[in-house]
Amino acid sequence: MLLRPLDLDGVLAFVRVVDLGSFTRAAEALDTSQAAISLRLKRLEDRLGERLLDRTPRHVTTTRKGESFLPAARRLLEAHEDALSEIAGDVPARLCLGISDHVAGPNLPALLRRLGLDKAGLITEVRIAPSRDLASAFESPGEGGYDAVLLRTEEKPERGGTILAQERLGWFAAPDFPAPPLGEPLRLAGLSGPCNVRAAAARTLDAAGLPWTEVFVGGGVLAVGAAVTAGLAIAALAPSTAPPGAVEIGARLCLPELPLTWIVLRSRRLTGRPAEALRTLAAAYRGPGGR
Known part of the structure; x- marks a missing residue:
């Protein structure tokens, strides 16, 4: 039994590292340094007498003890937030x-x-x-x-903003999506209305002299992703927004490279x-x- 309460800053650091998968991202979220996050985690692990995280230069994973402690850590932070809200009584x-x-x-x-x-x-x-x-x-x-x-x-x-990530768009489709027969247009799915990604796909195919036709226009990326998963069409998407199970097939179909985005x-x-x-x-x- 621990005789002293846990340090909430250490618990929060642990949860943020797990949720964000990175000490650097956790430090950004908590507006502190990576060294400070590491120190908080060390103090928490020393307090518990257990290692909670396995760290390599590229990956952070929970240990068996860390995985077991995570739900309780979340509940502790939620109870802390609830207590502060009750005391403050402020409008959210x-x-x-x-x-x-x-x-x-x-x-x-x-x-x-x-x-x-x-x-x-x-x-x-x-x-x-x-x-x-x-x-x-x-x-x-x-x-x-x-x-x-x-x-x-x-x-x-x-200027005028903070760049969070750089990502190249890709051509995503169901794994068994067939190459169009010679002379037939590529079947595309895209967003309705003015859409920069849709425009980039059309511009890229036109510049390469490849025929294409839209067979599905959705009101959101979820709808476009559903069309892709169903094997209805191919779509220009960022890898981070592609639906589960979809694969990048640009190389297999010899399609032109899509632009970088930020x-x-x-x-x-x-x-x-x-x-x-x-x-x-x-x-x-x-x-x-x-x-």
Whole structure:
């Protein structure tokens, strides 16, 4: 039996490292340094007398004891948040977040839940919209605007935002998707309305002189992903938003390379719980090419 209570900062560091899969991302989410996260984890492990994480230069995984401790660690943090909310009695803060459909991906709700952004003390309002609409709306003053937006763009921004990741679009389809017979157009699925990714796919195929036709136009990436999984068509997607089971078949079908894109965060000056939540979410989307 432990005679002294656990350090909540250490518990939070442990949970964030597990959820984000990285000491660096956890440090970003908690607005501290990687060295500080390592120190908190060491103190927690020393306090428990158990190693909770296995660390290599590329991967962080929970040990058997760490996996066992994780649910209790989450409950402890939730109880702490509930206690603070009861004492404060404040109206929950609100974070209005706009996310491009080609950034959100199919796992956004599960991501918000895993990161604890659904807890008391914060209402997270998420609106999914095309990147160009989000960029325009973010610039608009007044009520109903966004606190932050996550965009996907083909033009690497030099200012006016934080680059979270760099990703090349790919041609995704079901594993058994057949090559079109000679002379027949490539069957495509894409988003309805103005869509930068859809436009990039069309522009790339036209430049290569390859015939194509749209056989499915969906209202969101989830719908496009369903068409891909069903074997109906091929779609230009970022690897992070491709549906489970889909494969990149550009090389097999000798299709031209699609452009690089960047995931960019633009935000207003936030404080308190909204700022903490946004740092955590941004860290989850952080990937290669971010800066």
